[in-house]
Amino acid sequence: MTGVLHLSGVRAGYGQVNVLDDLSLEVGSGEIVVILGANGAGKTTTLRAVSGMIGRSGTIEFDGHSIAKSSPDAIVRAGVAQVPQGRGTFPELSVEDNLRTGAFVRSDREVGADIDRWFEVFPRLHERRTQRAGSLSGGEQQMLAIARALMSRPRLLLCDEPSLGLAPLITQELFQVITRLNAETGLSVLLVEQNANLAMQIASRVYLLETGRIVATGSAEELSADDSVRKAYLGF
Amino acid sequence: MELFLQRLFDGLSQGSVYALIALGLVIIYRGTGHLNFAQGEMALFATYVVYQMGEWGWSIYPALLVGVLVGFVVGAVAEVALVRPVSKKSPFAVFIVTIGLFQFLNWLDGAIWGDQLLPNSGVGSKQSEFPSLFPDKPDDFVSIFGAAIKIESICVFLLVLAITGLLFLLFNKTKFGLSMRAVASNIESAKLVGIRTNTVLMASWGLAAAIGAIGGVVFAGINNNVNLGLMFTVFIYGSAAATLGGFDSPGGAVIGGLAIGVIENMVAGYLPEWVGQEMKIAVAFIVIVVVLLFKPSGLFGTSKVERV
Numbered sequence: 001m002t003g004v005l006h007l008s009g010v011r012a013g014y015g016q017v018n019v020l021d022d023l024s025l026e027v028g029s030g031e032i033v034v035i036l037g038a039n040g041a042g043k044t045t046t047l048r049a050v051s052g053m054i055g056r057s058g059t060i061e062f063d064g065h066s067i068a069k070s071s072p073d074a075i076v077r078a079g080v081a082q083v084p085q086g087r088g089t090f091p092e093l094s095v096e097d098n099l100r101t102g103a104f105v106r107s108d109r110e111v112g113a114d115i116d117r118w119f120e121v122f123p124r125l126h127e128r129r130t131q132r133a134g135s136l137s138g139g140e141q142q143m144l145a146i147a148r149a150l151m152s153r154p155r156l157l158l159c160d161e162p163s164l165g166l167a168p169l170i171t172q173e174l175f176q177v178i179t180r181l182n183a184e185t186g187l188s189v190l191l192v193e194q195n196a197n198l199a200m201q202i203a204s205r206v207y208l209l210e211t212g213r214i215v216a217t218g219s220a221e222e223l224s225a226d227d228s229v230r231k232a233y234l235g236f
Numbered sequence: 237m238e239l240f241l242q243r244l245f246d247g248l249s250q251g252s253v254y255a256l257i258a259l260g261l262v263i264i265y266r267g268t269g270h271l272n273f274a275q276g277e278m279a280l281f282a283t284y285v286v287y288q289m290g291e292w293g294w295s296i297y298p299a300l301l302v303g304v305l306v307g308f309v310v311g312a313v314a315e316v317a318l319v320r321p322v323s324k325k326s327p328f329a330v331f332i333v334t335i336g337l338f339q340f341l342n343w344l345d346g347a348i349w350g351d352q353l354l355p356n357s358g359v360g361s362k363q364s365e366f367p368s369l370f371p372d373k374p375d376d377f378v379s380i381f382g383a384a385i386k387i388e389s390i391c392v393f394l395l396v397l398a399i400t401g402l403l404f405l406l407f408n409k410t411k412f413g414l415s416m417r418a419v420a421s422n423i424e425s426a427k428l429v430g431i432r433t434n435t436v437l438m439a440s441w442g443l444a445a446a447i448g449a450i451g452g453v454v455f456a457g458i459n460n461n462v463n464l465g466l467m468f469t470v471f472i473y474g475s476a477a478a479t480l481g482g483f484d485s486p487g488g489a490v491i492g493g494l495a496i497g498v499i500e501n502m503v504a505g506y507l508p509e510w511v512g513q514e515m516k517i518a519v520a521f522i523v524i525v526v527v528l529l530f531k532p533s534g535l536f537g538t539s540k541v542e543r544v
Contacts (some may be wrong), residue, residue, distance in 0.1 A: 072428065
């Protein structure tokens with residue numbers, strides 16, 4: 001297994017406050033890695049440290065190259081795309097323009113073909129292609145945010161709580177799409193979630209994050225066999 | 237009828253200048269949510285540069301080109317050196333900084349091109365002659381339905397329509413325009429898709445000031461005169477235009493500018509005793525107040541609605 005993303009000794013936070021304290025984790029090529037954690041554990045901060053949105057220190061390597069000091073746009077160009085938490089779309093822009101922004105770092109001529117491709121994967125976005133993104137439902141916006149991230153043709157997709165505020169059925173549909181993409185294209189995924197039940201089903205490996213530190217790691221089966229983990233995150 | 241048409245075209249050509257200033261205000265507001273109080277004075281500085289080129293023997297069109305470039309640089313530098321550092325602290329700080337820039341630029345213009353040792357508010361200061369971009373001799377008129385309309389007025393109006401068209405293409409058909417709209421819509425997500433948001437903001441301020449520079453040169457040309465107070469009232473009319481059209485709508489800014497120009501001229505022309513030339517700036521304030529009372533987002537602006 002060759003690592004796509006490698007973090008070790010990462011500290012990051014906002015202003016003087018460190019949210020992440022000596023965080024280490026690994027995403028292998030073609031893996032779906034899930035980080036579980038409660039509110040405030042540092043899940044979003046972890047993703048923002050990888051995508052360069054906040055100040056951070058320590059080792060962050062993507063494909064063997066350090067991105068610990070790179071700007072967000074350089075990290076997108078390198079092949080990392082983040083789906084932000086909640087409604088991270090451009091509400092005033094049409095669905096199609098939202099997808100176009102996703103291809104901002106590309107200069108090839110296949111952008112139109114890619115847009116059509118994602119319209120096939122997400123037919124509902126196709127129906128609403130000229131509508132403003134702000135008028136879509138929560139699930140549709142989440143799909144749009146994922147499709148937009150994929151427009152940059154990333155090799156690593158960062159997903160920030162895709163299930164937030166969505167009906168369980170819609171969440172399941174989203175997770176199916178992510179699994180399918182992973183299987184078909186070998187896209188590596190780092191996904192943070194509070195919703196452990198669903199996320200564990202698609203995970204190659206799982207990390208548990210508590211107050212800025214990884215406290216446990218293993219396969220989904222291993223972790224759901226662990227009593228304390230089960231009580232805290234799965235609720236049975 | 238003739239009088240009506242004359243007032244209409246006078247209004248449209250003056251409104252064209254308001255539209256250009258309003259466009260600059262809107263471009264900056266959309267990008268950063270800031271109201272740039274120095275918009276008029278950045279335009280005036282560029283206008284004085286064009287005046288200076290004329291003194292050095294340049295003809296007006298190449299001088300305008302230089303003025304537009306200077307305007308762009310002034311706007312871009314203002315964003316990078318002044319607005320960006322303080323906007324991290326507080327939006328009110330930006331408000332104060334743009335007022336300070338307003339004062340500074342007017343002082344600088346006075347120091348270079350004024351005639352007083354200690355230039356002040358610009359009132360009663362030196363009036364310098366300024367050439368028009370378009371034919372404006374006393375007999376440069378065309379007859380439309382019997383009304384004698386200045387060729388200059390028609391040209392100014394067409395120029396603004398052309399600039400509006402070009403901006404529309406820039407916003408909607410180019411990658412840079414897409415990145416400007418993305419930054420205006422959600423700056424966090426714009427960063428996440430790889431847009432260099434700092435570059436976009438810098439270029440937005442540059443673009444706004446460049447358009448303002450055209451507005452300043454056109455207005456000085458209509459008046460055949462440039463002076464330190466030239467842009468004071470224009471800025472107020474431009475703000476009224478942006479308020480009327482909607483602060484986040486470029487198309488609205490143009491329509492708002494033209495509307496304010498026409499309303500102002502009609503009211504001053506048809507109510508000479510009540511309003512007249514002296515009081516017509518009050519019309520701009522009344523428009524601002526009425527719009528803010530009944531449709532705060534303006535005619536074409538989007539009111540912020542969020543789905544939860």
